[in-house]
Amino acid sequence: MAFAIDGRRLWESLEALGRIGRYRDDEAEVWGVCRLALTAADGEGRRHVVEQMKAAGLAVTIDRIGNVFGRREGREPLAPVMVGSHVDSVPTAGRFDGCLGVLGGLEIVRSLADDQRVTRRPIVVAFFTDEEGCRFGTDMLGSAVATGRIPLDRAYGLKDRDGLTVRDELSRIGFLGEADVALAPPHAYVECHIEQGPTLRAAGKDIGVVSGVQAISWHELTLTGRSAHAGTTPMELRADAGMAAARLNLYLRAMILSGRYGALRATMGAIVPRPGLVNIVPGKVIATIDLRNPDDGAMRRAEQDLIGFYDRVAQDEHVKITWRQTARTDSVAFSPKLQERIAAAAEARGLSCSPIVSGAGHDAQEMARLCPAGMVFVPGENDGISHNPREYSTPEQCARGVSVLADVLLSLAEEEG
Ligand code: HGY
Ligand code: MN
C-alpha cells in the first residue's frame, strides 16, 4: 500500500497559512497574500509554521539568518533528509508559492506520526529566509547564506528602500536565531513547488520532474538626468531619465526578438520616476532589470550587450546611468538520481510526468551546492500564473505533488550511511 498523506489536512494547512497577510486584490478580484520578507506579516506566518512544526513533534532551531529547521529524529544518527522551501511572499502573491513545499513536508511528517512510523534517517522540514528577494534585492538569501554563496555579514547589511537592514528586521520580528548558519550537508534535499508557468497544465502532466534552474541576473539602475518644466523646455535641451529608461526597456524586447540570446526572458519590473509628476521631466529613474536564460553563455552575451547599451543611451539622452548587480546565479542542474526517483515515484502512482527546467529560482538550487537536490513540480490553473493572487493549484494537484515528494523523501530516508 503506497504511503498516504492526508490531502484535506494539507489543503487546510495551505488555507490557514494563506489567511496570514491576506488582502483583497482589486485587479485580480480575489484574495491575495502579502508576506514580504521580514515584515510583521512574514513574522506572523513564520510563527504560525513554527507552531505547526512543534505540534507535529518537531524540534525547531532557528539560525542566524532566520532559516528555520524542524527536525524529526530517525532510528539512526545519520545525516538527515531535508524537505522545505520558503514562506515569505511577493507583495501580490497567491497561497502556494513556497508554502506548498514547507507545508507538504509538514504533512509528510504528520502522516508518519499517524502511522507511528520512524524512518532510518532523521527528517528535517525547513523554510529559508527571503527566498523572493524583492524587498532586500537578492533572491534565495537564506539558503544562499546557509550554503556559503552569500556571507552572513553581507546579508545582514542588505537594505530595503527605506534603509532598513536585514539584521535589524530579523531582530524586530524575533527571528534573529542563534544557530550557526553553515548548514551541515543533509543526505539529500527535495522540494515540492508549483510550476508557476503554463507548461505542465497545457501538456496535461500531473508532475514536473525538474532537471534544473535557469540562470538569473538582476540589475538595479539609477538613471540621472535633469528635472525640467514639461512645457517650456525644448526637447533638445532635455536630459529625460524617463525617456532613457523607456529606451532600455524597448531594447530588452529587441534583444529577445533578435534571437541572438537563445530563450532569454527580460523584465523591467520596477520603473520609479522622480519626481514622478505630470508637468516635470523626470530627473531621476530607479529601475530594475531581471534577465533569465537556461543557457549560461547566452546569458553572459546578453549581459554584455545590455551593459554596452547603457553607455549608448547615457550618451544619447545626456543622462548618467549607474547600476549594480543585485542577484546573479548560473544555471543549476539537479541530481539525475533524484530526477529518476521522482519520475519512478510518479509512474508508480499512475501519474503522468515530464522533465522541465524551472523558470523561477528556488532554494533547491542553493541546496544543490551541499547535497543531491531535486524538485517536484505541480501544475497550476489560470495558465499557471504566479506572483499574482490568481495563482491556483487544485487540492488534487497539490496532494499528488506531495505524495510523490513523500515517496522520494521516504526512500531517501531509508538509505544507509
Ligand atoms: O524570482 C524568482 O525566480 C523567485 O520567485 N524568487
Ligand atoms: Mn517560490
Ligand code: MN
Ligand atoms: Mn516566488
